[in-house]
Amino acid sequence: MAYHDLDELDEKILNLIVNNARIPFLEVARECGVSGAAIHQRVQKLMNIGVIKGSEFIIDFEKIGYETCAYIGIFLNNPSSYDHAVKELEKIDEVVECYYTTGDYDLLIKVYVRNNHDLLSLIHEKIQPIGLARTETLICFKEAFRKKLPINFTKEVEK
Amino acid sequence: MAYHDLDELDEKILNLIVNNARIPFLEVARECGVSGAAIHQRVQKLMNIGVIKGSEFIIDFEKIGYETCAYIGIFLNNPSSYDHAVKELEKIDEVVECYYTTGDYDLLIKVYVRNNHDLLSLIHEKIQPIGLARTETLICFKEAFRKKLPINFTKEVEK
DNA sequence: GTTGAAAAGGGTCCCGT
């Protein structure tokens, strides 16, 4: 089932719940003018088809001691080592996101550490030993903003 | 109030709820061996001090038609234009994250678009007109994984 | 800061349409 089979109600529900996972479904129901059971069914459907992958609380990692966030571009020695590198990177707690990329790097990862000193240790003692060609680090010293893509698949937006 | 004032119970609660915003607090209470009211109060406190910034449903954007994700490194013409650039970038729907960075770029942003064609339009028609020196695009053609940092602030982990 | 209980409200399921 693709998103083409989803309708305006699915879209409205998604936009209502995406920024607040704790919103009561009955409130969503009232907003949408349908019953709570309908919302319940729709959300269930959206989870079954994988459009909704889960929910999470958003934590301010800076406030709990992880004051350094960085992106690290990774160059692999050879293409065959992709899977191995990803598997090893996934084992490292501090690595929270990992992408296959085109362009300069082979992989791009996002990491959280307590401070710059820990960043260096992380790279030297955990990331480099995996067996990469080279890495390039980009420290994020401030998150300017973070927001959600408006969900919109029923009518294409005009350019 | 800093994270140093948080205790093992706060830590345990955070680890239990961070990957499931819909978990009943009573279930958390049972896991932690305290009352539901205690969990309720703790979560309230964690929100008040900003450790919990909110909650969200995790959407698979690929499944709703946004098949291209990219990071774009931005070079500004001059340092004074930081704030203006950030303000303008925030207005663009497709830009979902923005960081001040050290290293090669001045800013790093994350964008979601429907396809590569839309990525080009986005850069040429919305991002470049803000008045930047140059941009460098890095397309993520697959998210290898995404996970959460284990929350751990009571005892420092040994290296 | 935590508890237990009470009141209010939401989640879930089943059946009828």
Added chain:
DNA sequence: ACGGGACCCTTTTCAAC
């Protein structure tokens, strides 16, 4: 696929410890 309703569990509040 949706609505109504029943049942049960959860959220939220508050007095008391």
